[in-house]
Amino acid sequence: MFxxxxxxxxxxxxxxxxxxxxxxxxxGVMGIVNFAHxxxxxxxxxxxxxxxQLLRIDPLLFTPVAILLLFFLGVLVYQIxxxxxxxxxxxxxxxxxxxxxxxxxxMAQFLWSPNFRTIKESMVHGVWKxxxxxxxxxxxxxxxxxxxxxxLVFLFIRKTxxxxxxxAISADKMGAALMxxxxxxxxxxxxGLGIACAGAAGSxxxxxxxxxxxxxxxxxxxxxxxxxLGGFGSVEGAxxxxxxxGLVETLGGYYVDPNWKYALMFLIYLGIVLIxxxxxxxxxxx
Amino acid sequence: xxxxxxxxxxxxFILLFGLFIALVFPWVVRDRFAQNTAIFVxxxxxxxxxxxxxxxxxGLISVGQVAYFGxxxxxxxxxxxxxxxxxxxxxxIGGLITALFGVIAxxxxxxxxxxxxxxxxxxxxxxxxxxFSNWEYVGAARGIQxxxxxxxxxxxxxHSSRLPYYYIILFLFIVVNLVVYVLExxxxxxxxxxxxxxEEAAAGLGINRSFYKLLSIGISAFFTAxxxxxxxxxSLYVEPDYVFASSISITVAMxxxxxxxxxxxxxxxxxxxLIPLSEYTRAWLGKQGQGLDLMLxxxxxxxxxxLEPKGLMGLWKRISTKKRTSP
Numbered sequence: 063m064f065x066x067x068x069x070x071x072x073x074x075x076x077x078x079x080x081x082x083x084x085x086x087x088x089x090g091v092m093g094i095v096n097f098a099h100x101x102x103x104x105x106x107x108x109x110x111x112x113x114x115q116l117l118r119i120d121p122l123l124f125t126p127v128a129i130l131l132l133f134f135l136g137v138l139v140y141q142i143x144x145x146x147x148x149x150x151x152x153x154x155x156x157x158x159x160x161x162x163x164x165x166x167x168x169m170a171q172f173l174w175s176p177n178f179r180t181i182k183e184s185m186v187h188g189v190w191k192x193x194x195x196x197x198x199x200x201x202x203x204x205x206x207x208x209x210x211x212x213x214l215v216f217l218f219i220r221k222t223x224x225x226x227x228x229x230a231i232s233a234d235k236m237g238a239a240l241m242x243x244x245x246x247x248x249x250x251x252x253x254g255l256g257i258a259c260a261g262a263a264g265s266x267x268x269x270x271x272x273x274x275x276x277x278x279x280x281x282x283x284x285x286x287x288x289x290x291l292g293g294f295g296s297v298e299g300a301x302x303x304x305x306x307x308g309l310v311e312t313l314g315g316y317y318v319d320p321n322w323k324y325a326l327m328f329l330i331y332l333g334i335v336l337i338x339x340x341x342x343x344x345x346x347x348x
Numbered sequence: 349x350x351x352x353x354x355x356x357x358x359x360x361f362i363l364l365f366g367l368f369i370a371l372v373f374p375w376v377v378r379d380r381f382a383q384n385t386a387i388f389v390x391x392x393x394x395x396x397x398x399x400x401x402x403x404x405x406x407g408l409i410s411v412g413q414v415a416y417f418g419x420x421x422x423x424x425x426x427x428x429x430x431x432x433x434x435x436x437x438x439x440x441i442g443g444l445i446t447a448l449f450g451v452i453a454x455x456x457x458x459x460x461x462x463x464x465x466x467x468x469x470x471x472x473x474x475x476x477x478x479x480f481s482n483w484e485y486v487g488a489a490r491g492i493q494x495x496x497x498x499x500x501x502x503x504x505x506x507h508s509s510r511l512p513y514y515y516i517i518l519f520l521f522i523v524v525n526l527v528v529y530v531l532e533x534x535x536x537x538x539x540x541x542x543x544x545x546x547e548e549a550a551a552g553l554g555i556n557r558s559f560y561k562l563l564s565i566g567i568s569a570f571f572t573a574x575x576x577x578x579x580x581x582x583s584l585y586v587e588p589d590y591v592f593a594s595s596i597s598i599t600v601a602m603x604x605x606x607x608x609x610x611x612x613x614x615x616x617x618x619x620x621x622l623i624p625l626s627e628y629t630r631a632w633l634g635k636q637g638q639g640l641d642l643m644l645x646x647x648x649x650x651x652x653x654x655l656e657p658k659g660l661m662g663l664w665k666r667i668s669t670k671k672r673t674s675p
Contacts, residue, residue, distance in 0.1 A: 150657035161649030171639030
């Protein structure tokens with residue numbers, strides 16, 4: 063049973079990683095903690111749901127569409143809101159994204175009601191049995207999809223010119239600007255890319271997770287905690303944080319109590335940052 | 349320099365005039381909805397001022413104030429229904445217990461800074477919501493229902509009129525404002541601001557930063573809990589999703605930020621603007637369908653953050669300094 067739980071914890075953690083990666087990317091480039099991140103995951107879940115209902119496209123195959131949709135939505139949000147608050151005081155940056163999340167969640171309630179929805183049967187279904195370990199194939203497919211998207215984003219940041227510009231800004235904003243990098247353009251692009259990560263995760267999650275407006279709060283908080291746990295500014299840290307949360311969720315849900323699993327996740331996070339305030343892989347002072 | 353410092357505060361006569369308006373308000377405006385709105389203005393004003401002690405003066409930006417609010421609400425409801433303790437004493441005990449909770453939980457968390465602190469406060473509030481939702485002893489997800497008593501000041505229940513509730517919350521609101529007024533001019537308040545502006549430098553000057561951070565959290569938690577206990581008596585029930593709703597945390601922070609943090613007038617101004625706006629949009633749009641009013645509320649928050657990031661007090665400062673300096 064233990065191995066079973068570890069496997070499903072890691073699978074879940076992979077999807078959380080992808081969400082957290084977007085959050086981490088946005089933070090690195092513009093110093094904004096996106097408290098609305100979960101809302102974008104939720105929007106992508108609804109997009110995938112309607113893709114399935116109306117167009118009969120499986121959520122797994124819908125993922126590239128979700129990535130594109132959410133990328134443009136992200137750029138739009140940057141143009142309308144983020145660019146105006148990015149240089150403001152910490153509290154107004156924080157509350158602007160909170161307000162955005164609030165807006166999107168309630169928009170979803172208004173448009174699609176608070177009811178739970180599920181996608182009946184995804185193209186990948188069934189269980190794969192290795193010895194005593196059962197792997198649910200929809201979750202496996204979503205996790206592999208998440209890893210694929212994360213790897214592509216990672217390669218993009220490392221290998222392309224735009225990616226290098228993103229790295230340069232994260233390392234030294236002033237220096238990057240002096241080298242002729244267009245800060246606004248790259249920031250808009252990065253925000254879009256970060257939201258696209260959330261979008262990919264949302265579409266992949268839609269294959270097996272309940273779809274409802276408030277799912278945004280949950281995934282948003284998990285991503286925030288994963289990034290804080292791993293240390294802001296460290297993509298590897300965000301991955302590690304997300305995997306730990308996935309493990310705590312499944313192990314805690316089984317050995318402690320399913321009702322308490324999220325409380326347990328957040329308590330463990332609080333416990334860890336007390337010892338390492340800068341997060342597991344965070345550098346320097348808090 | 350002296351001039352500058354003087355202009356930054358709200359003139360005292362405006363505060364006194366405001367107090368007069370507040371005292372006669374429910375006699376002039378008899379509309380029940382308006383009176384309820386006024387009660388919420390004061391309740392959120394109380395919480396935002398409490399938030400201001402932590403966030404505005406000491407620089408501990410919390411987005412999980414609902415943890416204190418909910419614990420206060422639950423403690424007084426529990427003490428009353430299980431031990432028959434008088435609501436007024438329960439309110440006070442609730443405040444003290446919450447302050448103690450704030451200090452104990454705050455001890456480790458206050459070592460975190462900026463975004464790490466903010467995220468930890470949300471996580472903490474969420475842990476509280478989940479805990480109370482699953483804790484059978486306090487009614488789990490059902491919460492606690494208070495029995496209806498004869499109305500009197502002693503039972504803290506009034507059914508025929510909203511006026512007593514209004515004056516009680518007004519009283520609590522005035523108390524927190526007096527505390528901040530005194531704090532602003534005291535040595536303690538000076539230490540709070542020193543920690544906010546430069547923690548290392550403050551520590552270098554020999555200020556015990558842990559102590560003063562915890563003191564500000566304790567005071568803040570105490571007053572936030574009073575608002576929670578008040579709500580218990582006002583609505584006569586507590587429920588995890590109601591008294592631990594994350595939207596309360598956001599509204600409290602938003603009221604303070606909208607008004608302008610780190611000043612006495614900020615949260616008052618913020619509550620006067622934001623709460624009626626949200627209450628009346630709720631009344632206006634609430635029936636049109638779920639979420640539309642809150643959608644507008646979210647948009648409002650974004651617009652305020654873009655247009656007036658320094659808060660309405662910032663706007664006030666700009667106007668008042670412009671007037672004085674222009675020849």
